[in-house]
Amino acid sequence: MRNxxxxxxxxxxxxxxxxxxxxxxxxxxxxNLAGEMEALFNHWxxxxxxxxxxxxxxxxxxxxxxxVLQKLQKGADDENSIVYRNIVEEVxxxxxxxxxxxxxxxxxxxxxxxxxxxxxxxNVRRFxxxxxxxxxxxEGTAKQRAQVAFDLCADFANGGSLEFN
Numbered sequence: 001m002r003n004x005x006x007x008x009x010x011x012x013x014x015x016x017x018x019x020x021x022x023x024x025x026x027x028x029x030x031x032n033l034a035g036e037m038e039a040l041f042n043h044w045x046x047x048x049x050x051x052x053x054x055x056x057x058x059x060x061x062x063x064x065x066x067x068v069l070q071k072l073q074k075g076a077d078d079e080n081s082i083v084y085r086n087i088v089e090e091v092x093x094x095x096x097x098x099x100x101x102x103x104x105x106x107x108x109x110x111x112x113x114x115x116x117x118x119x120x121x122x123n124v125r126r127f128x129x130x131x132x133x134x135x136x137x138x139e140g141t142a143k144q145r146a147q148v149a150f151d152l153c154a155d156f157a158n159g160g161s162l163e164f165n
Contacts, residue, residue, distance in 0.1 A: 040154075044111035045104075047157045051096065054113045057156070058091045061117050061149035091120040098123070110153045117149035118142075 049057075059077070063069045064084065071079050095101055095116030106112030121142035127133035136142040 041111050044114065044153060044157050045106070045109050047110040048108055049110050049113055049156065050108075053156070054095055054116070055088075055092055057113050057149065057152050058095065058117065059088050061145050061152060062088050062091060063148075090124055091116055094120050094124050110157050113156075114146075114149050114153045118146050121145070 056072075059072055060069065062084070063072065068080050068084060071077065077085070095113065098116075098119065100119065101107060101112055101116060106115055121133075121137060125142075127136065137146075
């Protein structure tokens with residue numbers, strides 16, 4: 001029992017009862033959210049998306065600022081920095097070539113497009129150490145890019161097209 005993971009310890013003090021109630025509430029919220037996310041991702045795994053639309057989604061999700069987005073809207077992608085274009089190419093290559101992206105639930109689906117963006121940060125991008133990777137995924141650039149990708153995928157799954165405003 002001493003070496004188990006995924007545990008929360010609550011000291012037996014005067015406020016322990018309140019903390020147990022909060023923990024119970026948090027566990028309920030987490031359980032509900034997990035069910036909702038599972039249903040959403042299962043739906044996304046059935047919504048088809050073309051390779052060209054995946055590329056557009058990746059370009060927008062990985063855009064670091066409004067100037068890059070404006071150039072994309074004008075169709076002037078070649079005016080964006082080579083660093084940005086290389087990142088987009090790495091994410092798109094991951095989307096098209098990684099073995100996890102070839103499964104029935106990911107290949108050519110909205111879930112696969114979302115998975116490509118998040119998978120890039122987890123499996124391809126290099127970080128200086130594990131802590132930098134964790135911070136990026138939980139509160140940094142990776143989180144921001146994943147949220148943009150999530151929003152784009154949700155819009156696409158609901159509306160059937162990508163509108164980049």
